[in-house]
Amino acid sequence: MHADPAGVLTGSHFLDGDHACCEGALAAGARFSSGYPITPSTEVVERFAARVPTVGGTFIQMEDELAASITLQGAVWGGAKAFTVTSGPGFSLMMEHIGYAAMTETPCVFVDVQRGGPSTGLPTLPAQADMMQVKWGSHGDYEIIALCPNSPQECFDLTITAFNYSEQYRCPVFVMMDEVVGHMTEKVVIPEADQIEVTPRRYTKLAPEEFLAFEPRQDLVPDMPRIGEGYNVHVTGLTHDERGYPNMTPHMQDRLVRRLQNKILHNADKILLWEEQNLDDAEVVVVSYGITSRVAQRAIEMARDKGIKVGKFRLITAWPFPEKKIAEIAGKAKAIVVPELNLGQMVREVERAAAGKCVVRPVSHAGGSVHSPQDILKAILEVTR
Amino acid sequence: MAKGSVQIVVERCKACGFCVEFCPTKALALSSAFNAKGYHPPYLIQPEKCSGCDLCGMYCPDFAIFGYKQGAAAKAAAAGAKPAEAPAADGKEEATDAR
């Protein structure tokens, strides 16, 4: 389905990542947001509050992130595409409702513009330290999808992708930005509406008497019912059966929770996005994401100038993690270097997938600024010694 | 003939006693019979006193009793109303849970 032109600001713009993200949401069809201000994410919803009344939708600033993260889910069930934005401390508050979205298979988008942490940390400075939290932050076993833009253009594009994935797989999808990507201003090209593919909500075609709210299709994802049309849907966070009724037995738990996991993992091939360069003969591969990948690009060029065969693998989908691809790289390269704006988070996934087949060298950074290319180059040189 | 009567869904009753206490004509009492859970459901001890006011139905926390006026029953029969189905007992034991 093509995007609704009302939400598409076609043209060539000079926007920062936060603003581009808002335009991506509008282009994807988002017509509801419930937000709470937190630096460095606030501009996303400030722009949405200004834009959406002239597009046709609602923004409400809620009293806290606990409310913001569930109000958008009420709006989703009411029929809207909805999202919220936040940063570290707010993200922590949203964790219970992220689990609720996963358990109730509510399609929705959360944007985390990461900043220094833990706790209040560095409100105006970047980090990439919520990467494990986005996957494991809520209690219990569940899968999510997380995308990492590295430019304002990607903030636009990947926000649309996030909405599309959320409708396709009925799960919460995360756009993991960081303060630099959010606040850097670059050219953002927004095409015509008919050039933008949006995934429509997969409403059931069955009548209320025939429809079971949580009966999965072949791809393990159930169709959605329309509220207010006599389906008498019951949605609960309790472990439930195909009718949506609580069924708190080990048998049902196994069936439900494994399906929630498998609907993402078994469809991973259609979800995974990455950028690769010069992998075939690479001695060293630099695995990075977000703003760090732009610094890494420079470091890779500097290393190549010194004659080192360095390949690049940029995670665009961080979760589900592209473990098969990393395993393949680990089998061929001598070493993988993983710079991140944290003390070692996604590198753990790289180590796990590499399974000892090659050296994995993190380049950690406590946050507050970006790496210098020299930091990453130093690590590349060390592993090729 | 009494002005009204009651219909009791025996398996739902938990013998709380609200219907017996608040029946304005004291037509109900708990029986010595018991259901699968061991509760004594009510019965019309003075059926001629039942007015069909359905106050018992409004009080019942378990949806186990309701009152109807005999005239209404006859009207319903004439109009071919759908019979009230004996509700299937929910056989699945819900495991204990907190919250």
Add this chain to the structure above:
Amino acid sequence: MSAINVFNPVEPFLRTDRMPHIWCPGCGIGTSVNCFSRALIDSKVDLKNVSIVSGIGCTGRVAGYMKQDSFHTTHGRAIPFATGLKLANPKLNVVVYSGDGDLFAIGGNHLIHAARRNVDLKVICINNLIYAMTGGQTAPTTPNSVVTSTNPYGTYDPSFNLPYLVEAAGAVYVARWTTFHVRQLARSMQEIFSKKGFCFIEVLSPCPTLYQRRNKMGDGLDTMVYYKEFSKIKNGAPTSELGLGKAGEIIVGKFVDRERSDYRDLMHDKMVESLGDRYVEREACECEI
């Protein structure tokens, strides 16, 4: 005379495949659901448009037993979920049906903000003065000197006066009944369907297994008799005078019934004022046109 042609008017509102429910003998939640079902019938609202949002707790289970579009959400967050549901789909009649702990402790902040905004929600609060589902802990409504599992020597926390709080926060309709007052409760529940804005009904209910039993106050029936003998209907009484004690008088009635623009009207009026023709108003926020 065969009784097979009579029809309990409550049955269509229940998920009968889940009966009998889990509420204890003598618990008043089921009674309130009875009153609510009758109110739905008498109000003549389009039942397809009635959505029920509950939180966590014994009363939170109402969503699972009522045959409407129903949402069993997280603890304390029924009101913000309901706010999103209503704003995205204003044709829905959104009812929040939850307990005193869920709405006023963990959910207290959301309640006061929704009342402040006058979001068009119908809030039914079953107040059994305790956290029942989790085994009888103190709630912000538990009166003084009551034994609970977290105050084994008796409560000393001052407790909330719910109608007072909700009126102060901005609700346009505030009433309190007990589960003894089935007719008045059903009537109140019916009235709020024709009133736009944040409507609140407190329903005092027994919790025989935890509240009454631990305090040697008898069972559900004893409590209903207590409600009958000690309640005084004082419509229009000042809400500041509605505090509750462990024993003694219970003032019930309709206390607040006033007019205020609801949240959607406020939003609409401001947008029209500021944007004029540029304001694109849509009936709902649905994602497919």
